[in-house]
Amino acid sequence: MTRPALTDRPSDAADPPRRASPRPAPSARRRRFRGLATITLFLLPGLVLFVLLVLAPIAVAAYTSLFKWNGLGGLPDNWIGLDNYTRMFADEVFLGDLRRGALLIVLSLVIQLPLALAIAMLLNQKMRGRAFYRLLFFAPYVLSEVITGVLFSMILSPEAGLANQILGAIGLESLQSSWLAEPDTVMMSLFLVMIWKYFGFHMILYLAGRQSIPKELGEAASIDGAGPWKQFRYVTLPLLGPTIRISVFLSIIGAIQLFDLVWVLTSGGPIHSSETMAVTMFQFGFKRSQIGYGSAISVVMFLISLVFALGYQRFVMRRDTQGAITTMGDQR
Template sequence: MFMRAWKPWLYLLPALVIYLIVIFVPTLNTLYLSFFKWNGVAPDKTFVGLHNYTNLFLHDTVFGTALKNNLLWVAGSLLFVIGFGLLLALLLNAKLKGRIVFRGVFYFPYVLSGVIVATMWAWMYNPTQGFVNKVLESVGLESWAQAWLADPRTALGAVFIAALWHGIGQPMVLFLAGLQTIPADPYEAAIIDGAKRYQTFWHITLPLLRETFIIVFATTFIAAMKVYDIIYAMTAGGPAESTQVLSSWMYYQTFKFANIGSGSAISMILVLVSMVIIIPYVIFTTRRSHV
């Protein structure tokens, strides 16, 4: 009887040990370091309490920019990455000729690394020989051509478009998988009752995709919060720190400026913001799905 009660925990033990070693313990250590002033080399650390946190919010203007950019990036990802991913899934779920090929074409960018995507799009945004400016010139919009990644007003948006092209494949595949599990019976009954296409989408497709939306929202939100590689590779946080996000500014504070305390504080803020949004969302949506 005793072994039967503990048997499930024995199966979970290896994963739990890995989780504690790889995630939980390093997180606690990062939280501990965030209360100290330390350059990562000196044998002694200076305890400063909450000074690293208050300094970020009250005196570090770049942190404010990074936090704002992160929130904008999250909003854009939830709106456009999920929106276009769902649209492509709906289109490619229909009985179109060559839809298997198109699925591969739209999913292909997602398998590329962020650095490769950044290199490709940096060349496309090249102010003199880049594809974007050449297209604008060819259609008579020469006045719109500019150095997209060198202008603080356009740099973040330009990088986001590259990230959108890169990341749209994952939600598309997840939505496709969800759509293919929906039976045809509800649609046939709705058509018989005279329902229009937008009504079947709103009252049948979206409710039956609730479980898929939970996964897509969570993965898209987390990816948007920890975005780093494509921004660092395309702009390195510039120009004039206009494309800094929390992950990139954490890297600069920790490894460029040897300010381990501030870098650790930024990472804990990143974790806290993610937990505050993701955990209530998952609890709320899973409860609704079981009602």
Template sequence: MTTLPQSRGENSAPAPAASPATPPPVRRRKQRRFLTALPYLLPAVALYGFFIAYPMVDSVRLSFFSWSGFRTEVPEWVGLDNYVRLFTADPVFWKALQNSVIWVVLSLLIPMLLGLVLALGLNHSLAGRNLMRSVIYIPSVFASITVAAMWRWIYNPTLGLVNQTLEAIGLGSWAQTWLGDPKIAIYSVFAASVWQAVGFPMVLFLAGLQSVPPELVDAAKIDGANGWQVFRNVTLPALRPTTVVVVILTIINSLKVFDLIVGMTGGGPAQSTQVLALWSYTQSFANHSFGAGGAVATVLLVLSLCLVIPYMAWSMKGDHK
């Protein structure tokens, strides 16, 4: 039987299948995601820009003018005069700067460390653990002016809880005018701040402790590590991201402390509890010098950036090691 010759193309290799469409470039995908999210971000960005970013920029601008705040007066350009007066002829500014630095240092030492200790203790199974967590955290959601009114009563020289308790236990000689003595007033106000603020870092550290791998803790204990060694070599490194957040928030909240001092002392006695945020407000709205108030606010902003940015850079550098 005669076979027909095969056509020339029948023995050739099959044509390769069409390759699937290549995915879009990474940059194009990022742009598409950004454009998708942009309508949802715009309202929040607009509110942030109008209520936070614009007042900050305008405060820096006003620091170069002399203006009483009244519409009938046109702001007058004075250049750096407000800053020169601030650093050379305003003794209250230096007291406010000193108290702000003291407040930041004490906040980093006491509420943050106390919150860490409480988080470590309340991370174990204890009777009434959830109730204790709630009791410690609740003061942090109170309005600062409410806390100020409460602690003014606690510090009352004659009817206050502190002096009454000291009298009851035979330590009446320790009774003080806690908010009337310039030597201790700032520390008395800070004690009220600790009571209010310690719950917030405690909650953040409790959340961070949930990310500590339990198998690493068990392995360290099996290797013979004691409690301190487990904390130093396992728990503390795992808490590093949480610690960065707590430190930054503590610095920012400490520098902008305002309501508590206004409600308890108003900056007195004799400016002994004056801080930068309160002095900026006093210069602007009480002394009707928005230029001087803007200069104080600008110094406060620069101080915040000088503390936060280097710490963030250092923490990010440590994360890449």
């Protein structure tokens, strides 16, 4: 009788189940590629529109500005180089556009923005009907520039205009004027319309910035003995710095590119006394069919806006942008 062979484990013991080997994790390169593909997929529609509607027109304008061309007869072929630019900076109308644009910028910074800030601080106080007043001051910004221009064309009409009628009713006939038809009054009249139209937008910006400031800071300053003016000077105003810088930027860019309101009100007249760069560009490019010269004006206007925007962001808004980037980095 033979004895069964000894083994390390019983022959009838079941083999332990085998675990499926884990799938290898995708490599870092593959993950990076997938992330880049996703970003590209989402950015591609906007990028295509940006190229077609922004970069391509800029390139076409820069190209046509080097030709004498009326926009007809196919592609431009009368190459004149930089003659359009030389003509531009020797043109008194264009130089006047620069002076008038600078005047509108100065008036906006000195009058419009402080007025908007003062009304925003007033409407931040507890008062009856402040929601109605906020709506009332912001409502003009909702109107289109065309509607605003037509409205004030009737108000400032020299004969049947509401402005002259009110002055006559209160005995100030000596102040009646042809507001939009005289070179001495047209720019101030235009600026008053700009204030009525745009200061509500800046007011809402300042109001939103003011409401984002914690109330505890004002209460602490009050406990330390600071009055309302010192609280505004040393607490509110510094904390409103980012909002004010954005408001100044938008105001200056808007003054540089101002067109539709001027065109509806005065069409640049009388005798070019209210023209802006955009109006002059439209006059030559579309009304007089001097596409090359109009393109040169548009290129210069674009370069002025670009240089200002880059310089302003680099030197004025530097702390604001760095703070935003740092905050985004901390949240990732």
